[in-house]
Amino acid sequence: MTSPLRRIGLRVIALGYLIVILVAPLALVFYRTFEDGIGPAWDALSTPETVNAFKLTLIITAIAVPLNTIFGIACGLAIVRRRFRGKGVVNALVDLPLALSPVVVGLSLFLLYGLDGWFGWLGDHGIQILFSLPAMVIATIFVSLPFVAREVVPTLREIGDEQEQAARTLGANSRQTFWRITLPAIRWAVIYGVVLTTARCLGEYGAVAVVSGRLQGETETATLRVEERYESFDLAGAYAISIVLALIAVLVLVAMTAIKPKEEAA
Amino acid sequence: MSIIATGISKRFGDFVALDNVSLEVPTGSLTALLGPSGSGKSTLLRVIAGLEAPDTGEIVISGEDATALPPQQRGVGFVFQHYAAFKHMTVRDNVAFGLKIRKRPKAEITDRVDRLLGLVQLQQFGHRYPAQLSGGQRQRMALARALAVEPEVLLLDEPFGALDARVRAELREWLRRLHEEVHVTTVFVTHDQDEAMEVADQIAVMNNGGIEQVGGPRELYEEPASEFVMSFVGPTTRVGETWMRPHDLEILLAPSPDAPEAMIERIVHLGFEVRVELVQADGETLWAQLTSDQCWELELAVGQIVYVRPSAERVFA
Numbered sequence: 001m002t003s004p005l006r007r008i009g010l011r012v013i014a015l016g017y018l019i020v021i022l023v024a025p026l027a028l029v030f031y032r033t034f035e036d037g038i039g040p041a042w043d044a045l046s047t048p049e050t051v052n053a054f055k056l057t058l059i060i061t062a063i064a065v066p067l068n069t070i071f072g073i074a075c076g077l078a079i080v081r082r083r084f085r086g087k088g089v090v091n092a093l094v095d096l097p098l099a100l101s102p103v104v105v106g107l108s109l110f111l112l113y114g115l116d117g118w119f120g121w122l123g124d125h126g127i128q129i130l131f132s133l134p135a136m137v138i139a140t141i142f143v144s145l146p147f148v149a150r151e152v153v154p155t156l157r158e159i160g161d162e163q164e165q166a167a168r169t170l171g172a173n174s175r176q177t178f179w180r181i182t183l184p185a186i187r188w189a190v191i192y193g194v195v196l197t198t199a200r201c202l203g204e205y206g207a208v209a210v211v212s213g214r215l216q217g218e219t220e221t222a223t224l225r226v227e228e229r230y231e232s233f234d235l236a237g238a239y240a241i242s243i244v245l246a247l248i249a250v251l252v253l254v255a256m257t258a259i260k261p262k263e264e265a266a
Numbered sequence: 267m268s269i270i271a272t273g274i275s276k277r278f279g280d281f282v283a284l285d286n287v288s289l290e291v292p293t294g295s296l297t298a299l300l301g302p303s304g305s306g307k308s309t310l311l312r313v314i315a316g317l318e319a320p321d322t323g324e325i326v327i328s329g330e331d332a333t334a335l336p337p338q339q340r341g342v343g344f345v346f347q348h349y350a351a352f353k354h355m356t357v358r359d360n361v362a363f364g365l366k367i368r369k370r371p372k373a374e375i376t377d378r379v380d381r382l383l384g385l386v387q388l389q390q391f392g393h394r395y396p397a398q399l400s401g402g403q404r405q406r407m408a409l410a411r412a413l414a415v416e417p418e419v420l421l422l423d424e425p426f427g428a429l430d431a432r433v434r435a436e437l438r439e440w441l442r443r444l445h446e447e448v449h450v451t452t453v454f455v456t457h458d459q460d461e462a463m464e465v466a467d468q469i470a471v472m473n474n475g476g477i478e479q480v481g482g483p484r485e486l487y488e489e490p491a492s493e494f495v496m497s498f499v500g501p502t503t504r505v506g507e508t509w510m511r512p513h514d515l516e517i518l519l520a521p522s523p524d525a526p527e528a529m530i531e532r533i534v535h536l537g538f539e540v541r542v543e544l545v546q547a548d549g550e551t552l553w554a555q556l557t558s559d560q561c562w563e564l565e566l567a568v569g570q571i572v573y574v575r576p577s578a579e580r581v582f583a
Contacts, residue, residue, distance in 0.1 A: 165337070166346060166408075167363070168316075168338050169315060169338070169340075169412070170343075170364035170414075171364050171367045171368060176367060184355075185353065185354060187354075
């Protein structure tokens with residue numbers, strides 16, 4: 001039996017941990033940003049380089065998230081519902097981006113699309129991959145690949161395939177079964193996976209840093225911009241950009257929570 | 267609307283689920299597939315539905331070869347043991363699912379769903395979600411959903427297996443009445459012989475991937491084709507080398523030439539029925555089933571020496 005004292009003690013430890021690890025650094029960033037009022041923060045955010053950096057981050061996210069969502073759902077369905085050779089390999093490969101350091105991902109892309117790489121010939125045909133948007137999108141897709149699949153797989157296992165079988169006996173073909181039964185049943189997992197993927201895309205640094213070339217105002221994403229501002233001793237600018245990045249992530253989280261299916265609360 | 271399964275075999279790896287099984291389900295009948303777990307009864311049902319493809323054999327539904335047809339083209343309604351309710355849809359939407367897939371006019375769907383909800387007594391639950399229903403209500407919803415598309419045959423896989431005893435008894439009774447009303451050819455799987463006897467007019471007893479015997483409840487009970495059927499469709503006891511029904515053992519207080527001696531070891535009162543457990547001189551045990559009146563008249567007591575006489579009928583050697 002847990003005594004009230006022990007329960008309270010546990011809460012204090014849990015809360016204290018969260019405060020030290022999560023809340024305190026974020027609060028400090030907030031404080032530093034608006035230390036001298038909103039003026040300096042606004043100035044830092046409205047430079048063309050920073051605006052461009054945010055634009056770039058959002059474009060990359062807008063491409064990577066839908067692609068990884070579709071891939072994640074398809075991959076989850078294949079892993080759980082189908083029997084095929086090499087399923088174990090696919091299952092393990094999906095996790096690979098979690099295990100690899102993003103810097104390694106960036107370097108491998110560098111080798112692949114560099115002048116001597118397998119796809120180096122693309123450059124000869126005027127298709128620029130490295131140091132431009134395509135490489136940054138590919139790097140971001142790579143590092144944010146597992147999240148939707150990892151959320152969808154356990155949910156698909158848990159719901160089983162009886163509902164899908166029932167739909168089939170009631171006359172639904174596979175397309176109708178997917179859209180009307182499977183997808184609604186796993187939507188909360190998909191939504192959660194999308195949130196994680198989005199957060200990962202917004203925050204990606206290492207892989208993108210390697211393949212982007214970090215050209216200010218051109219191939220500099222918001223996270224790279226934070227680093228660049230920091231190195232240039234513009235702490236206010238770095239903090240302001242960080243705050244906006246954090247706000248976007250929070251906004252995504254809130255939006256997703258708002259559309260949480262109601263009947264599952266019952 | 268009859269179902270004819272011929273020479274159906276199905277393996278799962280090394281396990282032989284069905285071994286050259288043939289079965290005929292006449293139009294309008296209510297047939298039970300009865301057997302222990304692993305006997306192949308659910309697999310046979312799923313093969314009929316098209317949810318499982320047989321390795322060999324063919325399925326003919328309403329005179330049409332359905333072996334190669336996917337489930338959605340077979341005109342079957344299927345009810346699962348664990349309901350398979352569409353959790354994200356209301357009861358109404360669950361029942362309407364098949365009709366919406368068939369793109370029936372809205373008015374017709376509303377009308378038909380209303381009638382079906384009435385039939386399964388869920389009128390006032392139409393706007394609830396499955397999570398807000400009891401097990402029995404969920405299974406009735408699943409039945410209404412299966413019946414909505416007017417299937418040629420209705421297949422139920424252990425439909426009452428997940429419910430408690432009282433609800434199960436209620437639903438059995440209800441299924442029987444529903445069948446009299448709707449008259450759709452129905453096959454249901456069960457491992458409960460009481461359920462099969464009570465509900466079905468034809469029972470196929472299955473064991474080890476094969477059918478042991480097909481017949482009416484009375485036929486199976488009184489003329490079992492094998493020891494397995496005899497022991498599965500009712501109580502049995504062994505007297506010497508023969509198996510018999512315990513209510514065919516007569517207990518005598520006085521010695522008789524055709525009645526061996528035995529001692530009463532235990533008397534179990536189950537209400538109307540009384541089980542008398544006996545041990546013979548050679549150590550063999552057997553038991554007799556009496557009514558409580560008979561037990562009173564004989565004034566039986568534990569430790570008493572009595573004489574048991576098997577009536578010659580209904581013996582399986």
